[in-house]
Structures are given as structure tokens and as C-alpha cells.
Amino acid sequence: MKTNSLFPFLIHVFALLAIQILLLINFVIPIGSQFSFTLYIYPLIVIILPLNLPKSGQLLIAFIIGIIIDYFYNSPGVHSGALVFATFLRPIILRLFEPRGGYRIEQFPISKNYGLTWFYPYCALFLFFHLLVYFSIDAFSFVYILKILVNTVISFIGSFVLINLYQLIIRL
Amino acid sequence: MFSLFGLLQKFSHVFIFLLLEGICFYLIVNYNTTQKEIFIHSTGQLTGNILNQSSRLNDFLLLEEENKRLTAENSKLIREVISLTDLVEQNTSNNLNRTLSFDTYPAEIISQTIHSNRNHIIINKGSQDSLSNSMGLINDIGVVGIITHVNNKYSKAISLLNVDCKISSTVKGNDYFGTMSWDGKDLNILTLSGIPKHAKFSEGDTVITNGYSTIFPPNLTIGTIVNYNIDRSNEFYNINVKPIISFGNLKKVYVVNNNFGEEILSLQREN
Numbered sequence: 172m173k174t175n176s177l178f179p180f181l182i183h184v185f186a187l188l189a190i191q192i193l194l195l196i197n198f199v200i201p202i203g204s205q206f207s208f209t210l211y212i213y214p215l216i217v218i219i220l221p222l223n224l225p226k227s228g229q230l231l232i233a234f235i236i237g238i239i240i241d242y243f244y245n246s247p248g249v250h251s252g253a254l255v256f257a258t259f260l261r262p263i264i265l266r267l268f269e270p271r272g273g274y275r276i277e278q279f280p281i282s283k284n285y286g287l288t289w290f291y292p293y294c295a296l297f298l299f300f301h302l303l304v305y306f307s308i309d310a311f312s313f314v315y316i317l318k319i320l321v322n323t324v325i326s327f328i329g330s331f332v333l334i335n336l337y338q339l340i341i342r343l
Numbered sequence: 344m345f346s347l348f349g350l351l352q353k354f355s356h357v358f359i360f361l362l363l364e365g366i367c368f369y370l371i372v373n374y375n376t377t378q379k380e381i382f383i384h385s386t387g388q389l390t391g392n393i394l395n396q397s398s399r400l401n402d403f404l405l406l407e408e409e410n411k412r413l414t415a416e417n418s419k420l421i422r423e424v425i426s427l428t429d430l431v432e433q434n435t436s437n438n439l440n441r442t443l444s445f446d447t448y449p450a451e452i453i454s455q456t457i458h459s460n461r462n463h464i465i466i467n468k469g470s471q472d473s474l475s476n477s478m479g480l481i482n483d484i485g486v487v488g489i490i491t492h493v494n495n496k497y498s499k500a501i502s503l504l505n506v507d508c509k510i511s512s513t514v515k516g517n518d519y520f521g522t523m524s525w526d527g528k529d530l531n532i533l534t535l536s537g538i539p540k541h542a543k544f545s546e547g548d549t550v551i552t553n554g555y556s557t558i559f560p561p562n563l564t565i566g567t568i569v570n571y572n573i574d575r576s577n578e579f580y581n582i583n584v585k586p587i588i589s590f591g592n593l594k595k596v597y598v599v600n601n602n603f604g605e606e607i608l609s610l611q612r613e614n
Contacts, residue, residue, distance in 0.1 A: 225356070226355075226356030226359075227355055227356045227359040229356075230356060230359050230360050230363055231359070231363070233363075234363045234366075234367070237367075241370075246375055247370040247371065247373075247374040247375065248366075248367040248368065248369070248370025248371035248372075248374065248375070249367075249371055249375065249378075251363075251367045251370070252364060252367035252368065252370075252371060255360065255363045255364055255367060256364065259356075259357075259360045308371060308378070311371075311377065311378040311381045311382070312381050
């Protein structure tokens, strides 16, 4: 999937959504009394969105993906709120890690095109912000700040590993 | 102007972002119970505070109306108290059956004198408010005076501190009656005369109206006994009474009208 072609992209979207909704939705490991270890793979959809999409369009796509996830998680607005926020930050993060030659807008922002050393920080930052906002909305109160932070960290580690595993296996 | 449009175009994704986050917030708060409860609790505290202040301000602005309403209510309650005490008395004492019925009207004092021998009070109600001569003036503490002249909108009354003002009164607990009047000398001393020397009372007793005047309902306080002596000439007491009302700072009064006053007076004149 080197150049911006719609069909492979849609297959990946569908696959990621399926994995998230069918497999990962039940993957909750409680740690202690108030922390839990959960995995999220759907942020990869937004991570690999083409670079030449208008920003409003990216936000809309993120919103729709989030709503679909929310529908199955029975938490209307939570995932979409977090995902839209992270998508808003995406251009800033991309600009932060702009490779020396600039981005080639006809290609997807994936590790095959730009290398793992570029992909790791980009993916990590995006994922971290997304999960931070997600757990904050989920708790909705500063009383639970410890819970928010711990959950973010452990879910981040798990999801990050999972996302890169997916990339490796599917040879994105 | 065009640069504004350019700016809008450049930042259109920010507006879309804000719009979408707004929709997400709406969904979160409305459809997730924990978030909904936390949201309602926090906003409730904030709005509660603001609404409380707004309500206090509103109350303050409506004070004048509330005041008028309370005065009218007060007037009605005094009327009820008068008729109820009368009812109680009728049922517990051996008084000759006399159905007293008093109307009360609230009024405000707009002018008064306290330094002359014949002090008067001017109130802001007149004949257009159904006032007429010889109606009594009271407030919630006790007796104030008697109306002498009535205009369309204002009336003049003599206060207790007026040598012409004579009120039929009794020492509470007694059945003997006498006349309360003022000698013009000391602002704090009214004179109760005509109580026979075999009457029993003591300093500090309350002096009240009996029902014998057609002007005032019975059991209204006039004052308290300060001291007394025997009038050698005609075997009656001279009792010095301190008026219960301080005439300097009167503002709100009630005009009492005895509905049967005319009847009783005409009977008294017949002879």
C-alpha cells in the first residue's frame, strides 16, 4: 500500500474495526481494585489516514469511526470525543516529526514509507493523547486522576505493542 | 473583509473540531449515566449559586410590594385578633352581650407633633378610604390616638399626648374603669383617674382599653402603671401611666372603626 489508493485502505479500516469490536471489546484485565488493562487498536485508522485529506474531513472521519466504536461499547460520545481531539492534534504531531525531505503526500503515513524510527514517536504521541483524553472523559472528574493516569499508561503500552504487531504481521 | 474570510477558511477545521467535540460532549453527558450525574452535580452547584443571588436581588426589588402586602395582612390579622378576643371574652365572662365588630385600615403617619400641649398626627388616608371622625388610631403595640378631622385624602388625629384626648380605660385584671388623659406636663406620664380607692392593683400593671368607649376595641394596651396616689378630695386614685408607645418614631398605624359605634352613641345620648 504505497500510494494513496482507497480500496486497501478501506479493507484495513474494516479489519481494524472488526478486531476492535469483536475481539478487543471483551479484553479487560482488572488490576488492583480500580485499574484495568484494556487494548485499543482502532486509533491506527486515523494514524494512517492519507496526508492530503482536508483537516475538516479528517475530523469528520474520526468522528464517524468514534461513533461506530461508541455504539458497540455502549458509551455514546466517549471514544469519538477522544478520537476527534487526537485528530485535531495530528497535523501538529506530523509537523513535529516531519522528515528531512518533507512528506510525500501521495503516500500513506506508514512505517513502510517513512521508516520505523519515524513511525514510533508519531504513533506513540498520537496514541498517548488519545488514550489520555479517553480515560479522562471516562472518569469525568479530577477525583480519579490517579486512575486516569495509571490506566492511560498501561493501556498505552498494550495498545502500542498491539498496533505495531498488526503493522508487522499484515506487513502494512 | 476578505482577509477575514481567508482567516475563516484557514481555521475552518478548528470550527469543525469545536462543533464535533460539542456534539460528543452532548452525547457523553446525555447518554452515559456516570458522566451525566457528575455533570449535573457540578453544574447544579454553579447554577444554584447564581440563581440564589439572582433570586435575592429579585426579592430586594420586590420589597416595596411585599411591604404593602404584609401591612394589609397585618391589618386583617389585627381585625381577626380583635374579634377573636372579643369572642373569647363573650364566652368566658359575664359581660352583657354586645357584638363588637371592628374594621381596621392600614395607614402611614406623614406628620406629627410631640412638643405642644395639643399634639396631633396626620395620616395618609382620608374619607376616600372610608375614614371618618372619631375613629381610633392604633398600632400593633397599643393605642395611638383618635381621629378628629377627615379630608378627602388625609386625616388629622389627636394623639394620646393631647390634653383633649380622653380614653376610657381599665387596669388589667380589674373591672373598675376610669379615664386616661394627659396633663400636658410630662411626655412620659398619662393620668388615669376615676379608679375607686378600694380597687386592687400594683405598679407595673398594664392599663388597657375596656369596651366602654365606642372608639377602641377592648384589651388594647395603653401603658403601664408607674406610680399612684390617693386623691384626697374624692376618694379615687390618681394613677400615673407610662404610655407603651414612644410617640417620637411612629410610622405605621391602623385606623379602627367600630361598626356599631353610631348605634351605641345614639343610645347613650337618648335620655
